[in-house]
Amino acid sequence: MTRDDLLALDGVSRTFGGQPTFLSGLLGQSNQGTRAVDSVSLTIRRGETLGLVGESGCGKSTLARIVAGLIKPDRGTITFKGRPSASAASARPRVQMIFQDPFSSLNGRWTVGRIVAEPIRVHNLRKGSAVRDRVAELLEQVGLSAADVVKYPHEFSGGQRQRIAIARSLAGEPDFLILDEPTSALDVSVQAQILNLLKDLQRDLDLTYFFITHNLGVVRVIADRIGVMYLGQIVEIADNPTLFEAPRHPYTRLLLDAALDLDTSDLSLHPIPGELPSPQFPPPGCRFQSRCPRMKQICIDVEPVLTYEGESAVRCHFPLLSDRQASFPA
Amino acid sequence: MSIATETLSHRNRAIQGLEWLWQSVRTAPGPSLAGLIALSLVLFAFVVPLVISSSPFDPANADLLNSLNPPFWSEGGSMVFPLGTDDQGRDLLTALAFGLRTSLIVGILSVIIGLVIGVSLGLISGFAGGAVDTIIMRAADVQLAYPALLLAMIIDGAMRQALGTSRDTNTAIAIVVVSIGISFWVQYARTIRASVLVEREQDYVAAARVTGRSRLAIIALHILPNIMAPVLVIATINLAIAIITEATLSFLGIGIPLTQPSLGTLIRNGNNFLQSGEWWIVAWPCAVLMLFVFSVNVFGDHLRDVFNPRLRTRR
Amino acid sequence: MTPILEVNDLTVTMKRPFRTLTALDRVTLTIGKGEVLGLVGESGAGKSLTGAAIVNLLVPPLRQTGGSIALAGRRIDTLSRDDMRKVRGREIGFIFQDPSTSLNPVLSIGHQLIETMMTHLPIGRDEARRRAIAWIDRIGIPEAERRLDQYPHEFSGGMRQRIVIALALCAEPSLVIADEPTTALDVSVQARVLQLLKDLHGETGVAMLLITHDLGVIAKMADRVAVLYTGRVVEIGPTSAILNSPHHHYTHGLMKATPTPNMQTQRLDAIPGSMPNLAAIPSGCSFHPRCPRSDATCRDHLPRLSGVESGFACWHPLSAGGTS
Ligand SMILES: Nc1ncnc2c1ncn2[C@@H]1O[C@H](COP(=O)(O)OP(=O)(O)OP(=O)(O)O)[C@@H](O)[C@H]1O
Ligand SMILES: Nc1ncnc2c1ncn2[C@@H]1O[C@H](COP(=O)(O)OP(=O)(O)OP(=O)(O)O)[C@@H](O)[C@H]1O
Ligand SMILES: [Mg+2]
Ligand SMILES: [Mg+2]
Numbered sequence: 001m002t003r004d005d006l007l008a009l010d011g012v013s014r015t016f017g018g019q020p021t022f023l024s025g026l027l028g029q030s031n032q033g034t035r036a037v038d039s040v041s042l043t044i045r046r047g048e049t050l051g052l053v054g055e056s057g058c059g060k061s062t063l064a065r066i067v068a069g070l071i072k073p074d075r076g077t078i079t080f081k082g083r084p085s086a087s088a089a090s091a092r093p094r095v096q097m098i099f100q101d102p103f104s105s106l107n108g109r110w111t112v113g114r115i116v117a118e119p120i121r122v123h124n125l126r127k128g129s130a131v132r133d134r135v136a137e138l139l140e141q142v143g144l145s146a147a148d149v150v151k152y153p154h155e156f157s158g159g160q161r162q163r164i165a166i167a168r169s170l171a172g173e174p175d176f177l178i179l180d181e182p183t184s185a186l187d188v189s190v191q192a193q194i195l196n197l198l199k200d201l202q203r204d205l206d207l208t209y210f211f212i213t214h215n216l217g218v219v220r221v222i223a224d225r226i227g228v229m230y231l232g233q234i235v236e237i238a239d240n241p242t243l244f245e246a247p248r249h250p251y252t253r254l255l256l257d258a259a260l261d262l263d264t265s266d267l268s269l270h271p272i273p274g275e276l277p278s279p280q281f282p283p284p285g286c287r288f289q290s291r292c293p294r295m296k297q298i299c300i301d302v303e304p305v306l307t308y309e310g311e312s313a314v315r316c317h318f319p320l321l322s323d324r325q326a327s328f329p330a
Numbered sequence: 331m332s333i334a335t336e337t338l339s340h341r342n343r344a345i346q347g348l349e350w351l352w353q354s355v356r357t358a359p360g361p362s363l364a365g366l367i368a369l370s371l372v373l374f375a376f377v378v379p380l381v382i383s384s385s386p387f388d389p390a391n392a393d394l395l396n397s398l399n400p401p402f403w404s405e406g407g408s409m410v411f412p413l414g415t416d417d418q419g420r421d422l423l424t425a426l427a428f429g430l431r432t433s434l435i436v437g438i439l440s441v442i443i444g445l446v447i448g449v450s451l452g453l454i455s456g457f458a459g460g461a462v463d464t465i466i467m468r469a470a471d472v473q474l475a476y477p478a479l480l481l482a483m484i485i486d487g488a489m490r491q492a493l494g495t496s497r498d499t500n501t502a503i504a505i506v507v508v509s510i511g512i513s514f515w516v517q518y519a520r521t522i523r524a525s526v527l528v529e530r531e532q533d534y535v536a537a538a539r540v541t542g543r544s545r546l547a548i549i550a551l552h553i554l555p556n557i558m559a560p561v562l563v564i565a566t567i568n569l570a571i572a573i574i575t576e577a578t579l580s581f582l583g584i585g586i587p588l589t590q591p592s593l594g595t596l597i598r599n600g601n602n603f604l605q606s607g608e609w610w611i612v613a614w615p616c617a618v619l620m621l622f623v624f625s626v627n628v629f630g631d632h633l634r635d636v637f638n639p640r641l642r643t644r645r
Numbered sequence: 646m647t648p649i650l651e652v653n654d655l656t657v658t659m660k661r662p663f664r665t666l667t668a669l670d671r672v673t674l675t676i677g678k679g680e681v682l683g684l685v686g687e688s689g690a691g692k693s694l695t696g697a698a699i700v701n702l703l704v705p706p707l708r709q710t711g712g713s714i715a716l717a718g719r720r721i722d723t724l725s726r727d728d729m730r731k732v733r734g735r736e737i738g739f740i741f742q743d744p745s746t747s748l749n750p751v752l753s754i755g756h757q758l759i760e761t762m763m764t765h766l767p768i769g770r771d772e773a774r775r776r777a778i779a780w781i782d783r784i785g786i787p788e789a790e791r792r793l794d795q796y797p798h799e800f801s802g803g804m805r806q807r808i809v810i811a812l813a814l815c816a817e818p819s820l821v822i823a824d825e826p827t828t829a830l831d832v833s834v835q836a837r838v839l840q841l842l843k844d845l846h847g848e849t850g851v852a853m854l855l856i857t858h859d860l861g862v863i864a865k866m867a868d869r870v871a872v873l874y875t876g877r878v879v880e881i882g883p884t885s886a887i888l889n890s891p892h893h894h895y896t897h898g899l900m901k902a903t904p905t906p907n908m909q910t911q912r913l914d915a916i917p918g919s920m921p922n923l924a925a926i927p928s929g930c931s932f933h934p935r936c937p938r939s940d941a942t943c944r945d946h947l948p949r950l951s952g953v954e955s956g957f958a959c960w961h962p963l964s965a966g967g968t969s
Contacts, residue, residue, distance in 0.1 A: 055831040056802075068540050097540045105533035109555045119541045157919050158688075165537075172541060187687040187858065192902035192915035199912065214831060217904030221913055244906055258836040260861030261905040264885035267865050271837035275801060345663065352662050 006176060006208050007044040007067070012076030013037055014062055034280045036062040038232035039076065041306065044176075049202065049209040051223030051240075053216060053255070057279055059232040060212045064180045067210060068097045096169035100181035102161035106153040112139070112164055113149030119172030138167040142197060159190030166197065176208045183218060195222055216259045220244060225311075228252050231279055231287040238312040248314040251288045286317065294318045361632030364625035371622050375434055378427030401610050414610045416599065422614050425591050430618060432592035436507055437572035441565050443511025448518025449561065453549060455519060456526025467523070470516040482575055485509035486584055499590045506585050510572050517564050525557035566630035570623040577619055593619045647718045649820050649852040650676040650699070656711035657691075657698050657876075659923070666923045668694055668707060669876045673953050676820065679850040683867030683884065685857055685899070687920045691876040692856045696822045698722075699854070700737055701729045717819065735765040738813030738851075742825035744805035747812070748797040754781070754808050755793030758815055765816035780811040784841055803834035807841055814845055824856045839866060860903050864888055869955075872896045875921060875931040882955035890964075892957035894936045930960065 017033040036059040044050045054060050065071040067078065080094075096119070099105040106115055116135045120126050126134050136146035142163040153161055162182060169177055179198070183191040195218065201207060211222055219226050219240075226243045228236045228251065236249040247253045257270035274291035277283055283290040285300040292299065298317055306315040355362045399408065399415040413422040455466040473481070486509045493501060529535065530553065538548050573593065579585030580594025581601070588595050593615050600612030657669035669691050676682045684692050697703050699714055701722060714722040721732055733739070741747045749757060758777040762768060768776070774793075781789035784807040786800075797805055806826065813821050826842065827835040843866065846853060855866055863870050863884060870888075871881040872895060880893040891897040898916040918935045921927060929946050933939035938961045948958040 055833060065536070068536075070536055070539060095540065097537065099533040099537065101533060105537055107534045107538075107552050107556065118538070118543075122542050159919055168537070187920070188860075188899060188902045189687060189916040190919055192904075192913035193917070195904075195913060196915055215904070216832065216906040217908065220906050220908060221904045221911060255833060256906055258833045259906045260832075260836075260859070260865055261907055262860055262864045262888055262900060262903065264864050264888050269836045269840045269843065269865060271840050272833040275804070276833075349662050356662075 004045050005043045006046045006081060007210075008041075008079045009043075009067070010041050010077045010079070012040045012063070012066060012073045012078065014059075014066060014071060014073050016062075035232045035282070036279065037066065037073070040232075040234050041076075042227060042234060042237060044208060044210055046175075046208055047202075047206060048224040049211050049222055051219035051226040052210070052212045052229060053214060053219055053226060054229030055214065055255075055276060057276070058229045059279075060214075060229055061180055063229075064097070064178050064210065064212050068095060068178050070097075094172075094174050095176045095178065096172050096174040097178040097180065098162070098165050098169055098182045100184050102158050102165055102185060103153075105165050106161060106168075108153050110152075111149060112144075112151050112153065112156075115153070115164060116149075116167045116171050119168060123172065125171075125173060134171070135167075138170055139164075141170065141201070142167045143193075157190075159186050159193060162186065162190075162194055163197070166194075166201070170201070170205070175206070176210070178210045178212075180212045181214070182211075184213065184215070191218070198222065216244075216256060228255070231277065231282050233287055233315060234306060234313075235288065235315045236313065237306075242312065246320075248312065248319040249288075249316050250292050250294050250318075250320065253320060254291075254293075286315075288316075358632055361629050364628035364632075367625040368622060368629055371430065371618065371625075372434060375427050375430035378424060379431055382424055382427075400608075413614050414608075416608075416611045417603065422610065425596060426614055426618055429591040429593050429596045429615060430622070432503070432586065432590060433573045433576055433594070433619075436503060436510070436576045436586070436592065437569045439507045440511035440572045440576075441514065441568050443508060444514025444568065445518055445561065445565055447512070448515035449522050451515060452519035452522025453526060453554075456523040456530070457545070457549065463523075466519065470519055473513075473516050476513075479575055479578060481513040482506075482509040482579060483584060485512060486579065499587055502585070502587050503590070506576055506579060510575050510579075513575075514568050514572070517568070518561055521560050521564060522557060525560065526553060529553050529556055560634075563630055563633045566626060566633060570626040570630070573619065574623060648675040648677045649680075649717055650674070650854070651715040652695075652699065652712070653714075654712035655695070655698055655709065655714065657694055657703060657707055658710045659706045660708070661706070664924075667876060667926070668923055669698065671712065672873075672876070672878055673712075673950070674854075674871055674878070674881070675954070676852045676854060678819075679846075679852055680869065681846065681853040681855055681867045683855045683857065683863040683870040684873060685860060685863050685870060686873035687858060687899075689920055689923075690873040692858075692873055693824055694876075695873070696739075696824050696854065696856055699822060700733050700739065702733075734761065734818070735816055736818050736820065738816065738818040738821040740806075740809055740813045740821060740823040740826045742828050744802060744809045744829070745797070747809050748805060750797050753794045753796055754800070757812060758793075761812055762815050776815065780815055781808075783845075784808065784811050785837075803830055803837055806830060806834075806838050810838070810841060810845065814849065814851065817849070818851060820852045820854065822854045822856070825858070826855075827862060828857070828859070835862075842866070860888070860899060861905065872899070875926050876923070877931065877958065878950060879932065879959070880957040881950070881953075882957075886955070892962040892964075893932075893959045894938055894961075894963065895932050896957075897963055898935075930958070 013035065014037040015033040015035050038059075040063060042050070052060055052063070062071065066073050113132075113135055116138055117131050120131050120134060135149060139146055139148055144160065144163055144167070153164065156164065182198075183194050186194060198209070199222065202209060209222075211219070213219055223240055225237065225239045227234050228243070228249065230251050236243070236247065236252050238248070243252065244256065247256060254270070254272045258272055272291060273293070277287075277290055283300075285298075285303050286292070289295050289299040296318065302317070304315050304317050306313050399411050399419075401412065401414045411421045411423070413426070415421055416425070451466050455463045476484075486505055489505045489509070493505075535548060535552055538552055543551075576585055576592060577594035577597060580592055581598045583598070585594055586592045588599060596615035597612055597619070600615060603611045652672060652674040655669055655672040656667065659666045659668055672691075672695055674682065674684075674695075684695060686692055694703070694707070698709055701724070703709060709722060713720055716732065716736060721729065724732065739747075748754070755774070755777050758780060759770065759773040762773040762776060763770065766773075778789045778793060781792060786792055786804055786807065797808070800808065806829075810826070813823075823842070827838050830838060839862065842853075845851070855862070857863060867884045869882060870884045871878050872887075872893065873879070874895050880887060880891065880896045887896060888900065891900060895916070898914070901914040902916055904913055916935050921931065921934075927934050928944060930936070930939070930943045930948050933943040936943065940961075942960050946960070948960050950956045950958045
C-alpha cells in the first residue's frame with residue numbers, strides 16, 4: 001500500500017443466504033447462497049474518484065455497504081488509511097454515504113436543518129449557535145438557501161433532496177464519500193447539476209469518491225479510474241479514457257457497445273448476446289464465459305484471476321489487445 | 331414518478347393547507363362529522379364536571395324529591411332536568427358527563443398501557459429478532475386465543491383475589507384499566523414489529539448508521555416517529571373498544587362500583603328501571619355510548635385509509 | 646395520406662378547489678403509418694399524460710377539456726367507454742415502464758397471450774396457441790413451447806419486458822404507445838429490448854409513440870421527435886435534424902446535459918434550476934427562467950409552435966451550429 005492510498009480492499013467477499021430454509025428444503029433445492037461480492041481487491045487513492053460500473057444485481061451496492069461499514073464481509077480485509085479494520089466504521093466520521101433514492105434517504109419527519117445538523121451533533125464538531133451557522137453554510141455550498149432549514153424534505157424536488165443529502169454528508173467533514181447511484185433517480189438536467197456540484201466540492205474540499213453507477217456516460221464524466229463488475233467480481237480496472245478507448249475485457253467492450261449515444265448517423269444497437277446468469281448459479285470457470293464471444297475450453301475449466309499490468313487490471317484468459325484494437329472481428 | 335416539483339413558496343403553502351382542509355372535508359364529510367361529534371362529546375365530558383364541581387353521585391347531592399323525573403318534553407318533565415332524573419333524583423345530563431368522563435379516563439389510560447407495552451415489545455421483537463422475537467410473537471399468538479373481554483375478566487378476577495375485597499373505587503378503576511390495557515398490546519406489538527422490519531431497511535436509517543448514531547438513538551429519533559401513524563389509528567379504535575369493554579365489565583358488576591358514575595354503571599343502574607317504564611335512565615347512557623363508539627370508529631377507519639401504506643407517499 | 650394518429654390542440658386540465666391547473670396545453674402531434682414518434686422531456690413534463698389521454702385513460706381530477714384525437718381518421722376521444730375499450734388492445738397496444746405491473750402474476754404467459762389474441766382477433770384457441778409459441782420464439786426466449794406455461798416471475802426483468810411487448814403487439818394493433826419501455830432496465834438489456842422493438846416495428850409496420858426521457862433512445866429509435874416541457878410541445882421534427890441542430894434552448898440544454906460514454910468533455914453543461922410545478926408554470930415561454938437567452942419578450946409572450954410537422958416554440962431560436 002502506497003502512501004497515497006486512502007483505502008484498500010483485499011479479497012473481500014460476501015454471500016447472502018446459503019443456509020437451507022424450510023421452503024427450499026421442501027422444494028428440494030440446494031441453496032449455496034448468492035455470492036453478491038466475490039474476492040474483490042482494489043485500492044482507492046486520496047483525492048481520486050473511483051467509478052464502479054456493472055449491471056443490476058452484480059453486487060455494486062453490497063460492495064458500497066461493506067466499505068461503509070453497514071454490512072460485514074464474510075472474508076477479506078478493508079484497510080483504511082493504513083489502519084486495519086473490519087470496516088471503515090472505526091474511522092468514522094471520515095466516511096459518509098449518499099444513496100440512490102433521495103426520497104427514502106432523508107427522514108421525512110425531520111426538518112432539513114435537523115437532518116443536516118445530525119452529523120455535526122453526533123460528533124460534536126460545532127457547539128451552540130455555530131451549528132446553525134455551519135448548516136447554513138453547508139446548504140449554500142450545495143446550492144440551497146439557508147432559509148430552507150425550516151422546511152421538510154417533501155417540499156423539495158428530487159434534485160434538491162439529493163443536494164440536502166450531500167449537505168448532510170459534508171456536515172460530518174468526511175474525506176471519503178461513497179456515492180451509490182446518486183443521480184440514477186434524477187432527470188438528466190438535474191443529474192448534470194449534481195455531477196458538477198460533486199466535482200466542485202471534490203476540488204474545494206479535497207474529497208475522495210467511490211462512485212457507483214450503471215450509467216457509462218456518468219462514469220465517463222466523473223471518474224478518474226473505473227472498475228467494471230460482473231456477477232460479484234471485478235473484471236477490469238483502468239483509468240478513465242483508457243477504459244473507454246481500449247477496454248481489455250470482452251465484457252467491458254460489449255457493455256460499451258451496448259450503451260446509447262446521440263449519434264443519429266449510426267442507428268445500430270449492440271445488445272450483449274445471451275442472458276445474465278442468475279447470481280445464485282454463476283457458470284463455472286470465468287463468470288462471463290456463458291456470453292463471451294472469445295470463450296475457449298480453458299474459460300470453463302479455469303477461473304481467471306485479476307492480473308495487473310501497470311495501472312490497469314483485467315480478469316480474462318484472452319484479453320483484448322491493449323493497443324487500441326479493442327473490437328471484435330465482425 | 332414526478333420529482334420535478336419546485337420548492338413551494340409560502341403563499342403556495344398556505345393555499346395548499348387550505349386546499350387540504352377543504353379537500354378532506356369535501357371528500358370525507360362523514361368522517362369529518364364523526365370526528366367533530368367525538369370531539370364535542372369529549373369536551374362535554376370534561377367541561378361539565380369543571381362547571382358543576384360536585385358529582386351528582388355524591389350522596390350529599392341526592393334529591394329524592396325529584397327522583398324519576400322524565401325528560402323535559404314528557405308529561406311531568408322540566409327544563410331543570412332536561413334529560414330527566416334517576417331513582418336518586420340525579421340529573422341525567424350531569425350524570426352522563428361524569429359517567430362519560432370516567433369511561434374516557436378508563437379508555438385513555440388502558441389504551442396508553444396497551445400502547446406502551448405493545449410498542450416496546452414490538453420494537454424489541456423487530457430489532458432483536460431470533461429467539462426473543464419468537465417468544466414475544468408466540469406469546470402474542472396465545473393471547474389472541476382469548477377474547478379481550480374474557481381476558482379482562484380473568485385479570486380482573488385474579489387481581490381481586492390478590493388484593494382482597496376491601497377495595498376502594500380507585501383500586502377498582504385501576505384494575506379495570508390494567509386488565510383492559512393488557513388485552514390490547516398484541517395489536518400494537520405486531521404492527522410495530524412489521525413496520526420496524528420495513529423501516530430499518532430504509533436508506534435514512536443506513537445514513538444515520540454511517541454517521542455513527544447508536545442503535546438506540548436510531549430507534550428513538552428516526553424509526554419511532556416514522557412508524558407511529560398506524561399505531562395512532564389502532565389507538566383510536568381501541569379507545570372505542572376499551573369504553574365498550576368497561577361498560578360491559580361494569581354492567582356485569584365486575585368493573586367499576588355502582589357508586590362511581592361511568593357509562594357502564596349508568597346502564598347497569600338504568601337497566602333496573604326498564605321494566606317499570608322509566609326508559610330514559612338506561613336510554614341516555616346507551617345512546618351516548620353508541621354515538622361515541624360509532625363516531626370514533628368512523629373517524630378511525632378514515633384515518634386508517636389516510637395512513638394506508640399503499641396510499642401513503644413519502645412526499 | 647391520413648396519418649394513423651392525429652392529436653390536435655389536446656388540452657388536459659386538473660380542477661382544484663381554487664384554480665384550474667393545465668397539465669397539457671394544446672399538444673398537437675401526428676404519427677404517420679409505420680412511423681415512430683419519440684416523445685421526450687423531463688419528469689413531470691406530461692409525457693405519460695399524453696399517452697393516457699390518447700387512450701382515454703385519464704383519471705380524475707385530470708380531464709380532457711379541449712382538442713381532438715383521431716385514429717386513422719376517426720375521432721376516438723368522443724367514443725363511449727365500451728367502444729374505447731375495443732380500441733384499446735385491438736387498435737392501440739400499450740407498453741408500460743414496469744413489466745411487473747403489466748403482467749398478471751397468477752396467469753401463465755401463454756394464457757395471457759392466447760386470451761389477448763382470442764379477444765381481439767377472429768381466431769380459435771389452437772391458432773392462438775400456435776401464434777403464442779411463435780411470439781415467444783420471436784422475442785428471443787428459447788424453448789418457447791415449454792416456457793409458454795411458465796409464470797411471469799420465472800422470467801428475468803428483460804424477458805418480462807419482451808413478453809409485455811409481445812402482448813402489446815399480438816393483437817396486431819396499428820399503433821403502440823410505449824411509455825418508457827426500457828427505463829427500468831440495464832444498458833445491456835435495454836439494447837436487447839430496443840432491438841426487439843425495432844425488429845418488430847420493421848416486420849409489422851406498426852406505428853409507435855415512444856415515450857422516454859432518454860435522448861439516446863430517441864436517437865436510435867425515433868423517426869421524428871417531439872420535445873415536451875411543462876405540458877407544451879416546444880420543438881418537433883425529424884430526429885436527426887433536431888439532434889444535429891436543435892432550435893429550442895431546452896432541447897439543446899437536454900442534449901448537452903446528457904452524458905455519453907464517447908464524449909470528450911469532463912464537465913457537462915447543466916440546465917440551471919428544475920422543471921416547475923404545474924401550479925407555478927412561469928408566464929410567457931415557460932422555459933424562460935432557465936433559459937440563457939431569455940429576455941422580456943420571453944417573459945411576457947407565449948411563443949407559438951412555428952410548424953406542426955416540424956417546428957419550435959422559441960423567440961430566440963438557435964440556428965445551425967448552436968448559436969442564437
Ligand atoms: N440483504 C440481502 N439478502 C439477500 N440477497 C441480497 C441482499 N442484498 C443483495 N442481495 C443480492 O446480492 C446481489 C447483489 O445485489 P446488489 O444490491 O449489491 O446489486 P447492485 O449491483 O447494487 O444492483 P442494482 O444496480 O440493481 O442496485 C443480488 O443478486 C441481490 O439479490
Ligand atoms: N393522477 C394525477 N393527479 C394529479 N396530478 C397528476 C396526476 N397524474 C399526473 N399528474 C401531474 O401531471 C404532470 C404530468 O405528469 P406525467 O405523469 O405525464 O409526467 P411524465 O412526463 O410522464 O413524467 P415521468 O418522467 O416522471 O413519468 C405532473 O406534474 C404530474 O404531477
Ligand atoms: Mg444497487
Ligand atoms: Mg411518465
